[in-house]
Amino acid sequence: MMETTSENDAVNSKLIPVTLDANFFFERAVRSLDRFQYDKALKHFRKAVEYEPDNPVNHCNMAGILSEMGKYEASNDILAQVLETIDPGMTECHFYMANNYANMESFEEAERALVTYLEEDAKGEFLAESEELMELLQYELDRPAPLNRIKSREGVVEHDRARALLEAGQFTQAVGLLEEIVSATPDFLAAHNNLALAYFYMGRFAKARECISEVLEQDSGNLHALCNLAIFLQYEGDRDQLTGLVRMLEATVPFHQEHVFKLATTMGILGRHRTAYGHFRRLLKDEEVGGDASLYHYCAAAASNSGLYAEAQRCWRQVTKLDPESVVPQFFLAQLEQAQSEGIEMPLVSYNYQLPFQEKLKLWKDNKGSFAEEVKTNPLLRSSFFWALRYGDTNTKLQVTEALRWIDDAEMSEILQDLLSQQPLQEEKLQEAALLSLQKLIGSGPVENAPLQQDPEPAPLFQKGQPEWKEDWQRVIDQTASMMDRRYDAGQKKDAEQLWQQFIGRLYPDVPYIRHAEGWCAALEYLTAKLHKRPVTFREVAQRYGVTESMVSRYAKRIAAECEIN
Incomplete structure (x- = not known):
């Protein structure tokens, strides 16, 4: 009898206890999402809600899954419950509800939810996306929205300028402007996050951590701040804090496209390539960005770095279809084939879409x-x-x-x-x-027939008429010149042409596929007008070219950053 008890004790001592709590089911839901098993993910999120019914994040995750499954009404019921009984301060729920209503073609309800979001949300996390949705609703309803104010717009123009400086590497100027913004509007969390990044790039790590702390004091779940903090901790070598934070981030399932991309890139930087791969896979299912060649490269890099070589190969082959002129996918496909033929691991691949x-x-x-x-x-x-x-x-x-x-x-x-x-x-x-x-x-003197004795000049910009110049690049010049006709003089139209040639030359050979020529044309006209001190707005040129303001803004920033336009 005593011998039997001893055997049982030995067996019991080897058992690992399982704690059934919200985190347990959260992690199971994430694994189900990675496998695109939405029914299972929903089941596990529901269990997480049962264990932590007062945690609004669990409810929002469940609403997000229902939305991805096309169950928009059920998703909105949960979001409404969050606002009514759990956390009325989660104003982003109004934005999520607006998107669900728009998908159901209930445009008036979508407008009401979106207006509520814009008038109440102080963080402005989804401001750009809200502007695009507002344009859609105005088109469908054939009238402007009854919007009195946008709470998060305070300091937005200045913030856009600061972001452009940051992207151009002008960190000192960006810091000065961002410090003014956060001083005037302390609850402008996006400005705090970018100020933290600017400090970090300048090596002012203590100030960067201070900025992140201020954001998290106001919004403990701010994903951008948490991702930035994780990168800072890795750089500082603080493994103790980093381990817990990464565990939490890996269990996070973002609702919105921008957050999914932020988390995916952060996981890649942190070396959590398998998690990054899961998020990039989710983005590829989004029709709005799923046809982007660079996104397929990100997914291929994450897959390759995770040892998922068949998936990496599939993604790089898709890049060759989306961007046939690029040598990037051809290079990595060749390296992958060589590694497999030699039976060795593929070296780590950078997420940057370039050689x-x-x-x-x-x-x-x-x-x-x-x-x-x-x-x-x-x-x-x-x-x-x-x-x-x-x-x-x-x-x-x-x-x-x-x-x-x-x-x-x-x-x-x-x-x-x-x-x-x-x-x-x-x-x-x-x-x-x-x-x-x-x-x-x-190192043995001049090479025979060497024509020069000094460094050659930098490679010239690619000009119209050279063999590399493409028709879709020229189409942007021609369409812009046509639209600018009679409103701009010949010199200003020539400046627009030269600006575009400079932009292509700076990017070459990694020039993006020109999918929305009208957007690039609008951005080109906008920047040319600004260079000549002519009054112009994103809305004005967007309407003229039939594109969204956010597209014009995004493309204009890209051109300005590459061509160093202040």
Whole structure:
């Protein structure tokens, strides 16, 4: 008898107790979502609500799943219950309800919910999305919305300007403007988050943490702040705090597209590639962004870094269809095929939609020593150099040959010699750059027939008429010039053309696929008008070109950032 009891104790000691609480079912719901098992996810979220009925986040997650399943009425019933009995301060529920009503084509109800959101929400998390939805509702109802005020608009114009400065790397100016905004409107949480990022980029880590703390004091569940905090903690090496925060973020299921993308990219930065992959997969199902080549690359990178090579291959093949001119998917498909044939793991892939060497070239001039060492030791980076020299266009080869002067490597010398041996090498600037690079690598005096004794000038911008210039790029110039006719003089139209050529030249070869030409045209006219001090608004040009204000704003910021327009 005593022996039997001992055996039972031994068995019991090996059992791991399971705590059935809200977090347990939350995590099970997340795993079900990763497998797109919505019925199971809904079941687990309901159990999480049973364990924590006063937690509004659990209810909102359940509403989000119902919305994705097309059960919009049931989703709104839950959101209404949150506002009525659990947390009336969760104003974002009004925005979620507006989207559900719009999907049900109940446009008047959608308008009422959206107006309530805009007039009550102080954070403005979904302001851009609200503007697009408002335009849709105005079109469907054939009248403007009865909107008296937008609570979160205070400081928005200044905030947009600060974000543009931040994206352009002008951190000091961005900090000055953002500090003014948060001083005037302390509850403008988006400005606090961007100020934290600006401080972080400048190396002012204590101030960055202080800003994040202020956001979380006002809104403990602010996803942007939590994601930024996780990145800060990783940089500082604070593993204790980071572990708990990452666990919470991994159990979070964002409701809105912007939050899904923020969380996905954060998980990628933190090295949680499997979680990032699940979120990117969710985004690919969204019709609005699901056709974006770069998004498929993000998903492929996350899949590859998770060891899901078949899925990575599928995604990169889709990139080749969406962006057939890009060499990026071709490069990674070739690297993946080689790794599989050799039976080795694929090196970690960057989420940036570009070849590895292009990402590093942004920093190489300021740190040539470490750059040269990384080229020698990083196989994926090294392969991308070879790939660019063999298959890249003239501008790409120019970038590579200039950088190779600082990499003392025999194999690189052979590649350059092969490049020079091509008969004929038609691009004169490329020949000059290759000769200079080879001369420096060999270190034995001038190479025979080298035409220059100094660094070549930077590669010129791509101009209309060159072989690389595409019809869809030219279409933007032609359409913009036509729309600007009789309202702008010839010089101003020429400025718009040159601005577009400069933009394409700065991005080349990673020029985005021009899916919405009218949006780019509107952005081009807007910036040209601003450069000439002409009064113009996003709404004005958006109406003229038949696009949304948010699209014009987004494209204008992209052009301004690349062309360094202040």
